[in-house]
Amino acid sequence: MAQARTRRRQPRVELYERIVAAIHDGTYPPGTKLPSEPVLAAALGVGRPALREVLILLQEDGLITRKHGVGSRVNQPPATRGIERLAPVEALLGPGNVSCRRLAAELDEPTDFSGFHLRLPPTSRAWFWETLIDIDGVPACFAHEWAADASTLAELGPGFPEALGEPSPDGRPTSMLAVLIAAAGDRALGAKSTMGATILGKERGKAMNRPPETPAILITQVVTADDSPVLAAKYLLPAGAPLIHLNQRH
Structure with missing residues (x-):
């Protein structure tokens, strides 16, 4: 069983949530530009370096x-009907022999991303x-998944x-979404996804045997049950990984 670890909740989490809440309440509607960094930093009472870091995270999360x-523009929310059909990511990759390697499985404090989307209290695990x-045998997808x-x-x-804290019954790791399904x-489960562009970065590049500056597609997904x-x-x-197969939802 994995052990819980303690990590201080960073101030950027609150800043992230404040900006997202302002998007959702219509202060910064989808399709509009955010104020310039100096103006936005002054309005939020934060420094520009901290704001710039959170804006990078918001872009990575597709917001x-x-x-x-x-400047920065607020993205339109995902369409109600679209390309999405809920399935584990490993089931959408291929053709070829698909296998999963678990790099980490732990009880952790909420991050800015998981805390906001899963409505997790700061002190929760x-x-x-x-x-x-x-x-x-070739790394094709890096999955970070957080449970409620x-x-x-x-x-x-x-x-x-x-089930999340125990080995897979057949000894073969899967994605967290596969366990959830x-x-x-x-x-019935629902989901919303966004898609954007980023780079692997140092740690993920090392895990995938790729240069840190390798371009990558980033898909974020939030799964719901009864809303x-x-x-x-x-x-x-x-870049260069096998294509992910998406089926039109009816």
């Missing part, structure tokens, strides 16, 4: 688009999985919270 010399998905708190998960099925049974968020994830696919 805004930043362009040098132009929830499961975080880091999984590397290979196609024919144990009480929320227990409503899906009594065994689901425990299996635990939910016939219960309650139960899982938030980031899936990173580097």
